[in-house]
Amino acid sequence: MKKNILVVISLLCTCHVMSQEIVSTQGDSYSNGNGSIGFTIGEAIIDTRTDGTFTITQGFHQSSWRYLGIEDHVESFDVSLYPNPTSEFLNIKTANFKDVFCSIYDAQGKLVLNNQLTSELTSIKVSHLSSGAYSVSLISQNQTLKTFKLVKNQ
Numbered sequence: 001m002k003k004n005i006l007v008v009i010s011l012l013c014t015c016h017v018m019s020q021e022i023v024s025t026q027g028d029s030y031s032n033g034n035g036s037i038g039f040t041i042g043e044a045i046i047d048t049r050t051d052g053t054f055t056i057t058q059g060f061h062q063s064s065w066r067y068l069g070i071e072d073h074v075e076s077f078d079v080s081l082y083p084n085p086t087s088e089f090l091n092i093k094t095a096n097f098k099d100v101f102c103s104i105y106d107a108q109g110k111l112v113l114n115n116q117l118t119s120e121l122t123s124i125k126v127s128h129l130s131s132g133a134y135s136v137s138l139i140s141q142n143q144t145l146k147t148f149k150l151v152k153n154q
Helices: 002-017
Strands: 027-032 035-040 045-050 055-059 070-072 080-082 089-093 100-105 111-116 121-125 132-140 143-152
Antiparallel strands (some): 080 089, 089 121, 100 132, 132 143
């Protein structure tokens, strides 16, 4: 009987020790109708995984990180990206295609594809990419013009 009580107490202590707690000197969190962000200075994300539906972030400070869709770095740059979600090809339509590159990053931020736009309508084959969430950045002369969330299906 003493062994059983000792096992239960040690399990309870282990559960308490393994709970997540953030102790930091700097950080904050903000939210609005479009999303939320939380940060802690000095604590980095170690790894992020996604299956296309759910995203899990392993690290010291975890918040409800979500893609918010489109980031307008240069508001005057007009572009359409479709279909989204996609499975075979990604179409990028813009009148200002000269010297513009399309960079596609996976959920961990690793560059998985980089193509130069060649005409007003450029199709990029994405069928070889794994299913999941990606970030598509359109870049010209080392300046990010727009960033999109992309969902790749099978």
